[in-house]
Amino acid sequence: MADFAVRVLTEDTELRAAHSLLRVALHSPPMSDSDWESVRKTYAPKRYFGAIADGVAVGSAYVYDSAMAVPGGNTVLMGGLARVGVRADYRRRGVMTELMRFQLADAKANGHVLSTLHASESGIYGRFGYGIGTRAREIHLIKPRIRAGVPRSGRVRMLSSAEAIEQTAPLYERIGLYRTGMMARGRDWWTVQFEDPTRGDEPYLVAVHSGPDGDDGYVIYKAKGNDRYVADDYGATLEVFDLVGANQAARNDLWRFLIEIDLVREIHAHARPVDEPVELLLENPRSCITRNIDDDVWVRLVNVPAALSARTYGDADPVVVAVNDAFLPENSGSYLVSREGVTKATAQAELTLDADTLGMLYFGAWRPSDLAAAGRIRVGDHAALARADRLFEPDSIPWCGTNF
Ligand SMILES: CC(=O)SCCNC(=O)CCNC(=O)[C@H](O)C(C)(C)COP(=O)(O)OP(=O)(O)OC[C@H]1O[C@@H](n2cnc3c(N)ncnc32)[C@H](O)[C@@H]1OP(=O)(O)O
Numbered sequence: 001m002a003d004f005a006v007r008v009l010t011e012d013t014e015l016r017a018a019h020s021l022l023r024v025a026l027h028s029p030p031m032s033d034s035d036w037e038s039v040r041k042t043y044a045p046k047r048y049f050g051a052i053a054d055g056v057a058v059g060s061a062y063v064y065d066s067a068m069a070v071p072g073g074n075t076v077l078m079g080g081l082a083r084v085g086v087r088a089d090y091r092r093r094g095v096m097t098e099l100m101r102f103q104l105a106d107a108k109a110n111g112h113v114l115s116t117l118h119a120s121e122s123g124i125y126g127r128f129g130y131g132i133g134t135r136a137r138e139i140h141l142i143k144p145r146i147r148a149g150v151p152r153s154g155r156v157r158m159l160s161s162a163e164a165i166e167q168t169a170p171l172y173e174r175i176g177l178y179r180t181g182m183m184a185r186g187r188d189w190w191t192v193q194f195e196d197p198t199r200g201d202e203p204y205l206v207a208v209h210s211g212p213d214g215d216d217g218y219v220i221y222k223a224k225g226n227d228r229y230v231a232d233d234y235g236a237t238l239e240v241f242d243l244v245g246a247n248q249a250a251r252n253d254l255w256r257f258l259i260e261i262d263l264v265r266e267i268h269a270h271a272r273p274v275d276e277p278v279e280l281l282l283e284n285p286r287s288c289i290t291r292n293i294d295d296d297v298w299v300r301l302v303n304v305p306a307a308l309s310a311r312t313y314g315d316a317d318p319v320v321v322a323v324n325d326a327f328l329p330e331n332s333g334s335y336l337v338s339r340e341g342v343t344k345a346t347a348q349a350e351l352t353l354d355a356d357t358l359g360m361l362y363f364g365a366w367r368p369s370d371l372a373a374a375g376r377i378r379v380g381d382h383a384a385l386a387r388a389d390r391l392f393e394p395d396s397i398p399w400c401g402t403n404f
Pocket of ligand 1: 081082087090091093094097117118120123124127
């Protein structure tokens with residue numbers, strides 16, 4: 001019998017206790033009373049779950065209610081799991097496992113089709129049915145120069161920090177989820193980014209792009225000074241936190257804006273689409289260095305039939321896919337996947353996979369044949385694998401782009 005119980009946290013004192021234990025689990029410094037006054041606003045009601053032992057929080061998990069664009073352009077309800085932490089003296093006693101059980105049951109009850117997260121370590125979440133669903137590129141631009149001939153499509157204006165949250169949140173919504181894997185951002189998410197005083201000292205700087213039809217993109221970044229003062233090597237580093245635009249021309253203008261700011265030596269951007277054509281803007285394309293291509297969001301299908309039916313499929317004959325879902329067994333079964341839709345199948349499975357592999361397949365970040373070659377898909381019929389490659393091929397390279 002477990003000596004803790006998981007439930008929704010409601011009282012201010014328990015929210016604060018859970019947040020404090022999370023900070024310790026993440027090795028962050030303690031939080032003052034005045035910090036907590038701001039941080040508490042970043043928790044939407046009933047979305048913070050805690051494991052309680054002897055009346056004290058020993059485990060923490062929060063869910064952002066969101067929605068995500070899936071291949072083909074539909075949007076499905078999605079819960080973004082974050083702020084998972086367990087007090088060190090309760091680790092490896094099943095606290096996180098019970099939090100996962102609780103939050104996935106809650107996700108089902110709320111009609112979430114997907115659950116996603118950013119993982120602190122890559123060895124944790126596969127056992128709960130999460131797989132790397134989208135990937136992102138970290139780039140460093142070192143003394144980049146804009147290439148002559150790159151066109152402009154509008155103009156860029158800077159906002160005051162007071163205007164930032166009021167203007168960028170609705171603009172993000174208006175621009176929409178233009179790439180598979182992008183997600184809606186609720187008020188709690190924006191509050192965490194802009195109003196949590198424990199997230200660092202430098203203020204965010206915000207610039208908005210206006211094209212022929214009005215505001216259509218923005219960039220949020222921070223500038224870190226460089227006190228080295230060595231001849232002409234002086235220059236700040238810009239850390240790009242968020243850059244979105246309704247079209248490539250708007251995004252290009254925002255990159256140009258950053259690149260042309262004076263006294264800047266480097267521009268760092270941590271989680272950009274892997275195929276973002278930044279190099280095409282540069283006189284010196286090699287100044288754009290890819291530091292990493294890493295996991296972006298981990299994806300778990302909470303409701304497998306609904307998720308499989310929500311996306312579209314490429315041009316190929318159907319495939320029978322058997323799913324083993326040890327953590328949510330009601331998802332287990334065989335599905336006939338075709339261009340016309342997805343139904344429960346009775347025929348012999350041609351491909352068999354576990355829930356975490358389905359999360360890797362869903363947005364098309366990985367090809368079924370590569371997953372099979374790596375031992376993640378058991379193949380009953382090799383012709384079916386080639387068909388699955390075409391069926392699951394995405395319409396755009398998936399990217400989430402929201403840090404949570
Ligand atoms: C989405 C996010 O919020 S990412 C942030 C995650 N949080 C952190 O990294 C903070 C620091 N770490 C922690 O607080 C804890 O170690 C946690 C939350 C990662 C794990 O919590 P625990 O309560 O110890 O996990 P629990 O006991 O339920 O373990 C379940 C299984 O996962 C395994 N596991 C747990 N943590 C890890 C890990 N870091 N790496 C690999 N395996 C792990 C356990 O060994 C166990 O395996 P088993 O079922 O084969 O026995």
